[in-house]
Amino acid sequence: MGFSITVLLLAGFWAGLCPALWADGLSSNEIQAHAHGKVFQLMTKVTKGTEKQSYGTAFAVDPKGLLLTNYHVVANSILKPHEYVLELKMGNESMPAKVIALDVPNDLAIVQVDRVFPEAYRFSETLPAPGEKLFSIGVPEDTVMTIIEGLFSDIRRSDPVTRLLFSAPLNHGMSGGPVLNAKEEIIGVNDAMLQQAQNISLACPAEAASKLLKSVGEPGRSPASVIDKTILGAQAEPVLRAWVQSWESAQASSGGPRFGGIQLSNPPPGSKCWQDEEKKSGPMGNVGIFICQTQDTFPLSEKKSGGQVSLRYYWLSNDAKKAGAFEPIFDHNFSVSLKGRAAAAFAKWTRTSDERVNYVCHHRYVVNSHSENILAEFCVTQSVNGSNLFDAVLTAIPLSEDGKFFGEMQLGGFTEDTLKAASGAFLSSIQSVSDRGDAQ
C-alpha cells in the first residue's frame, strides 16, 4: 500500500512538472493563445443608439464567417428584431452579425459575419471520458477573454433536453463560448451554471452543434426566412412531444407513489422527484408534499424557459374527518384559497411582473380516465408575447378525498399540442383507491 501511494505521488509530481508529456494535448496557455483568432465577444445592441444590451461569446466553426453561440445570447435579436442588433467584436473592430440558424431546445445558434477566418475549431467525434480535463473559453462579465479549466462529469440525456455536465466556474458573458478538449476539439458550447451550486456547469452537446452547422450547408435551404418567433414552437414541439410521450408510456405501466387514498401514476421519467417531510400544520393535521421537476430546460427569452415542468401533490396525512378540512390549512400555509389557486398565482405574478401579462383561467368538474371526479382548473398565458409557446398552471382536486388531496402542475414554454397532452396526462395521474389502509 505504501509503495503504491509513493508511485502515485511520484506520478503526480511528474505530471505537474511536464504536463505536455503527461497528457497528449495542449496546455491551457497554448489553447488560450490559439483562441485569439477564433473566439470573440458577441454583443446585442439597441438598434437606436450604441448601448450594449447584453453580451456573450461566439467562436469560429467555419472559415467562411460562421460562428457558433447560444440561442439565449441572440434571443433578443430574434424576439424583438426591430429593437436589437447583433455585433461581433474582433479586437478593436465591431461588425454586424446575422443569425442564420437556430436550435432552440439545444440552445444553439449560428451567426454569420462578413469575414473570412484563417482558422476554425473542429468538432470532437467522441465524448470525453468522465474526469477528462476540459477548457472553457469566453469573455466573462464583459472583461477579457478568459480560459477556465474544468473536468468533464457526464452527459445528461434526460428530459426534454440533453446537456453535458462539467465542473468549471463559468460566469455571465461566457455563454456561447467553446468547451474544448486538450486537442482543441469542440466538446460543447458553454451554456449555464446550476443555481445554488458550486461550479457545476452545463454545456450544449457538440453533436447537436455539428448537426446544426451541417444543416446550414444543405442545399436549397434559405435559413434567413425562418428565423423568427415561430421557430420557437416549431423547434420545441418534437422534444416536448417526446417528453410527454415518455410520461404517457410510464403512466401505462403500474406502480407510482401512493398517498392517503390516492394512487398516483408513475411520474415523468428523467424528472427529479422527492417527498418532503410532512409538515405539522396547526391543529388540523400534517401536510405532505411530493414534488417532481424536470432538470434541464431550454431558454426562450431572458426570463422564460421552455420544457419547464413542476408537478406537486399535497395531501393531508392524518385522518382529518371534516370535509374540506384542507381548505383552511391550505389557506393558512400558502395564503391562497385552494380553489382558484392557479388564478391567484397568476394574479400575483401579473402584479409583481413588470410587463402586463394576458392570461385566461377556467375551472370545471372533470371525470378523468379512471372515472375519478376532479375539480380541475387551469390558467394559461403566452410564454413570449406573440409566440406559439405557452405557460400554464393546472390544478386538480379529487372530490373523493373530500378536499384532502391537491395536485398542481406548472408548465413553462409548451406548445399547444404538448400542453394539452401534458394536461391530459396530469389529470389521469390521479386515481383513488378504495382500500385506504394497506399499501400496495
Added chain:
Amino acid sequence: MKSISIRVLARDGSVETETTEYSLPCLIGRDPTCTVVVSDRSCSGRHVLIEERNGEIHLVDQNSRNGVFDQQGQKLNSLKVTGLTRVRLAKCWLEISSPKMHEHTEFMVADFKPPPIFPGVPIKSGGFHLLQPPPRIMVMGAGTAGSSGGLSSSDISGDWVEKTILLSSSARVFAFFSLVLFVASVVWLKDPVIVGLGNFSAILFLSLLSGTLTYVLARLFPGKTTFRNSFFIYCSFYTFLLLGYAIFDTSTRLHPEGLIWPQLIPRALAGGFLLLFLLNLRLIWDLRTKTLNWIGGILVGSLLVLLARTPLESNPRWKTRLPAVNLETSAKRVPASAYVTTEQFISEMGQSLETLRTSATNQR
C-alpha cells in the same frame, strides 16, 4: 362715558402694548378695525368685547376660536371687570384695570409674572421659560409636530391639551403630505386606489388621509374640537378607510372565493387600531400623568397586538365563524350534469389558448 386701561402681554410675557386708556365699548382682536389690535395668531379677529352694562364693566367672549381663560385656566364666556383683571386670550395675556385703580395697577403690573404652564417647572423672571426642553406633542395621525409651526408644550397649558384642539400647523403639514402622496400615487402608478404601493404605504396613506379629514372637520366645527372628539373622529375615519382598502384591494377583489368577512373585519380593525396606538404612543406618553390614558392605552394596545398576532385558525372562536367551505369537495353535491370529460376540458383549454392568441394579435 367710562374708560378703561388695557395692557397686552405677548405669550412669552413681554409687553406688547403699554397700558393705554380706551373708551368703552372696546373691541379686542387681531382684526385691524378693533380698538385694541393684538398680533398673536392664536387670537381671533374679533376675540373679546369690553362693554358697559348697567354701570358695570363686562368682558364678553365674541365666540372666539381659542377662547378666553382666567388665570386659573378656567374658560370664560363673560367676566365682570373689577379692579385689576388678567385674562388670557388664547395664548396672550390681557390686563384690564379701571382708571381709579390706575396707580395701584402700575404697581401690580410691574410685579406680574404669568403663571407657569406646567406646575412645578421653574420660571425665570421676565417671562416664562422652561428649563427642560419641552416635550413634543404628537398630533393625531402620522405627522409629528414640526419644530416650525408645530405645537410644542410651551404653547399649551396643561388643561389646554385636553380641552382645546390638538390640530394645528402639524395637521396642515401632514395634510400636505397626504396630498403629495395621493398625487404621486395617481400620477406615478396611474391608480388612485394605490394598488401596488404595498400595504404599509397604503396604511400610512390612509392614516394621513384620516388626519386630513379630522383636520378639515376641526376647521369646520371649531367649537367642538375637543381632544376626545378628535380622537374619536380620527379612529372612525381610519377604521372605515382601512376596511375599505382591505375590501377593494385588488388581491381581495381578485380572490375567487370572494370576501371572507369574519376574517377580514377583525384583522382590519385590529391592524388599524394597532397602528393608531403605535402612532400615538408618544401622545399617550405625553399624557402619562393622566393615569387612565396611560393604562387604557397600554391595555388596548396589548390586546390589539395579541389579536393581530393570533392566527385565525388557532383561535377556536374564530374557527366556528369561518364560512362553510365554498368548495364543492363532495362528489354528492355536484350534479352529474356539471361534469365534463377530460377531452372536453382540454378542448376548452384549446379555446382559451385561441383567445390568448387573438388578443395578442389584436394588440399588435
